[in-house]
Amino acid sequence: MTRPCRSVLYIPAANARAMDKARSLPADAIIFDLEDAVTPAEKPAARVLLAQALQQDYGGRLRIVRINGLDSAWGADDARAFATGADAVLVPKASRPEDLDEVAALIPDTPLWAMLETAAGMLNAAQIAAHPRLQGMVMGTNDLAKELNARFRADRLPMMAGLGLCLLAARAHGRIIVDGVFNAFKDDEGLRAECEQGRDMGFDGKTLIHPAQLAIANAVFGPSEAEIDLARRQISAHEQAAAQGLGVAVLDGRIVENLHVVTARATLAKAEAIAKMTA
Ligand SMILES: CC(C)(COP(=O)(O)OP(=O)(O)OC[C@H]1O[C@@H](n2cnc3c(N)ncnc32)[C@H](O)[C@@H]1OP(=O)(O)O)[C@@H](O)C(=O)NCCC(=O)NCCSC(=O)C[C@H](O)C(=O)O
Numbered sequence: 001m002t003r004p005c006r007s008v009l010y011i012p013a014a015n016a017r018a019m020d021k022a023r024s025l026p027a028d029a030i031i032f033d034l035e036d037a038v039t040p041a042e043k044p045a046a047r048v049l050l051a052q053a054l055q056q057d058y059g060g061r062l063r064i065v066r067i068n069g070l071d072s073a074w075g076a077d078d079a080r081a082f083a084t085g086a087d088a089v090l091v092p093k094a095s096r097p098e099d100l101d102e103v104a105a106l107i108p109d110t111p112l113w114a115m116l117e118t119a120a121g122m123l124n125a126a127q128i129a130a131h132p133r134l135q136g137m138v139m140g141t142n143d144l145a146k147e148l149n150a151r152f153r154a155d156r157l158p159m160m161a162g163l164g165l166c167l168l169a170a171r172a173h174g175r176i177i178v179d180g181v182f183n184a185f186k187d188d189e190g191l192r193a194e195c196e197q198g199r200d201m202g203f204d205g206k207t208l209i210h211p212a213q214l215a216i217a218n219a220v221f222g223p224s225e226a227e228i229d230l231a232r233r234q235i236s237a238h239e240q241a242a243a244q245g246l247g248v249a250v251l252d253g254r255i256v257e258n259l260h261v262v263t264a265r266a267t268l269a270k271a272e273a274i275a276k277m278t279a
């Protein structure tokens, strides 16, 4: 994964002002939402507003459109309307690979992303991740909590089985995967803790609901100076060991093997991609 997806900001497609504002926000990706953040009465107008917004320049930000489900009155038209003009279409409540097949058949050339937010979606995560048109996966932890009848806890214990299954599925099939939203958008400390947890688990980034959450997600999911320094020193230590015919180096009292060098190179590539994107 070289494309940074540290911060993925949802914007209701009915909110023209917010869509315009996002053109200058430091988000790696934007999800323009036609689904849950837009009321049924607003949906037709939101589609028109979004089409207008997507004519504007969003710089290097990945532009993803979350359509309504195909089982709704709007889903199929949403998909057709944004088959071009956006970088990807996000399928809500993907529960089986067939849910992606149905959208893929409507829009044969558009990359797909999938919302993983149902109990069935967790159990079928591997087959969903294997879908040939899939590029990225998004955790929908609000819907998942609703389906599970789970209570929200700071440690997200009730979510762990689902988060872990989806992460395993994404990694097994080389997909981008971003963590669910943190609802209390004025609670910076809580957001940071949840971002750190998602980063520790291996998520590429976090979905966000408010611009005030961007800086924390970008900081937590981007390589820190200390991580970049360690990566450089690991590569150098391993090269020096290799020059002496050794496969294992020791740095700061820890072994460095080829697999650590692979991770170190990925860290530097990500830092470089972020620097390029923000230049
Ligand atoms: C949560 C909000 C309703 C708060 O809105 P508001 O009260 O207007 O916030 P502020 O006054 O603090 O806004 C300050 C300025 O920032 C702009 N703004 C606000 N939110 C966004 C945004 N998301 N993107 C871009 N810009 C934004 C405001 O326009 C103000 O600008 P200005 O007037 O120039 O000062 C609101 O933040 C919001 O609607 N957030 C998104 C909610 C959403 O999309 N929800 C759906 C996705 S979550 C979900 O469904 C996850 C998943 O499916 C699951 O199951 O878990």
Ligand SMILES: [Mg+2]
Pocket (backbone or CB within 6 Å): 036, 117, 140, 142, 143
């Ligand atoms: Mg949802």
